[in-house]
Amino acid sequence: MVKKVYGSAAEALEGVLFDGMQIAAGGFGLCGIPENLIAAIRDAGTKDLTVASNNAGVDGFGLGVLLETRQVKKMISSYVGENAEFMRQYLAGELELEFNPQGTLAERMRAGGAGIPGFYTKTGVGTVIAEGKEVKNFDGQDYILERGIVADLSIVKAWKADDTGNLVFRKTSRNFNPPAATCGKICIAEVEEIVPRGSLNPDEIHLPGIYVHRLVQGQHEKRIEQRTVRKREEA
Template identity: 80%
Template sequence: MNKTYPTAEAALAGLLFDGMTIASGGFGLCGIPELLIAAIRDAGTKNMTIASNNCGVDDFGLGVLLKTRQISKMISSYVGENAEFMRQFLSGELELEFNPQGTLAERMRAGGAGIPAFYTPTGVGTVIAEGKEHKEFDGRTFVLERAIVADVSIVKAWKADPAGNLVFRKTARNFNPPAATCGRVCVAEVEEIVPLGSLDPDHIHLPGIYVHRLIQGQQMKQIEQRTVRKREAH
């Protein structure tokens, strides 16, 4: 099975449709599938629900899909540094389903593992738990959270082989593995595709069984917040 495609547009061909749900890896601007996001923007897919920790920044990452009004709902943990995200939410233009970060990660992981729902104590007694089923275990109250199963997952990795085995680099691993597993189809963009058999099996973070399509490309790797220490006088 050939999983390698020449471009992001080719890798997404036949997968996109209006009203779809997409799970996207990344945290801030770290480990985001920027080439695939740009291809979705160019495809003009509308009314999408996006499950991702946050929504990039105003002019980069998932933020570009907010700017073009292609997202109708975000399932997120963090509004972050995105002023347009905040504006659309406060004005009622964008539906937002807030999730604690651990709950969001577990909802994706559960979807990939075939678990339809799970109980967690996180959010009990807050607006997060309103309207959801509650149950007591060992004297403690838990709230039921539904798993996330997306139509398509888009993720960013460091290296891959032609079979789709993925290696993530440091903190760019973040939400990418659980996001990858919860999609009915997973499309991954990577910095380098290496020959089959050259990856140490013990160093593979995500087995290729979860990855259906693969592209290699050059990413911009922007820095969300640059902090520089003042030069010390000598």
Template identity: 75%
Template sequence: MKKIQNDAASALDGLLFDGMTIMAGGFGLCGIPENLIVAIRDSGVKDLTVISNNAGVDDFGLGLLLQTRQVKKMLSSYVGENKEFERQYLSGELELEFNPQGTLAERCRAGGAGIPGFYTKTGVGTRIAEGKEHKEFNGETYILETGLVADLAIVKAWKGDEQGNLIYRRTARNFNADMATAGKVTVAEVEEIVPLGSLDPNNIHTPSVFVHRIVKGEFEKRIEKVTTRERETA
């Protein structure tokens, strides 16, 4: 199977359908698969359930799919930088399942590891725990969370080789490594594709067995929120 694709649209060819669930790696705007997100927008696929730490900003990242009303439901842990997300949620146009950030990461990791559920203390006694199974271990109360699996996982890596072994760079490792294992199909966009054998096996974060297609992207790497201060003068 040829893994290297010419562009993001080709990398997603035949994989998209209405009503599907997509995992999208990234944290804020760091390490997001921005080329694949644009290709999903341009495809016109709709009624999506998207699992991601956040929804990007209004005009970049997953915010592009909110602009076009292609997302039906979000599973996220933070959505505070997106006004359109806020508007759609408060008006009842968008379903939202909030997750504590560590719980969301573990749900993705568990799904990729074939673990259907796990117990955690996080969220006990809050709205997060409503409707979930409670169980005591050693006198402490825990709630049951389920592992997550998606029809498609889209991730962004720093380097990938011709077989799809991936290395993430610093903060961009975030949710990408967990989500790469939890997609029925995983598509990776990378900054650089190197020959097989170029990557140190000890430094590979996602083995090629989890990656079905890979594409080299062009990245804007936008800053989510620019904060500056007045220059001090003597």
């Protein structure tokens, strides 16, 4: 039986990181982000990274910590509006950015994980998204060719796992984590809880362990990206 469970995020990343690599990172906003693995990458000092992720975290948290240390060369993202440092670096020409519509980014990850090199989509036709891409007409409609993403490393966050790497995601964290996990040549998952083998209901497993190469249990901070409240109504 191949050992998948490691004692820390740093141990799980040992021998995997190298300068100039491409990383697919799961998460949606601040939900389901692999914060321990991101922190370990920061501490390792790996640089010139290309990171494919729905968003870039916020200042001082999530992928934002890698932006602060200038370890990211390029972001492939669909939404980056909550990160002031990201905006500063991009406007100053210090950071490359490849914008993707959200569904296109998810499908690029899914396609890469499924061994599909590319696919055609109507999303982005006639916009800057289509610049430099092949356009093909199907049934009288134009479609643009998008390439699947195959990353050197996937880092994802799940709720539960068993020691074989079967993963269960919780609510919103299921959006980008599964496709991100499948598109990496190596996938490392951090989880809140590792349960005994056989205790997960097979019908509730969202990602089979065949996709997960390494696993680490960690402590996670529950942050709210935008806290919105209203005044209590008087009785």
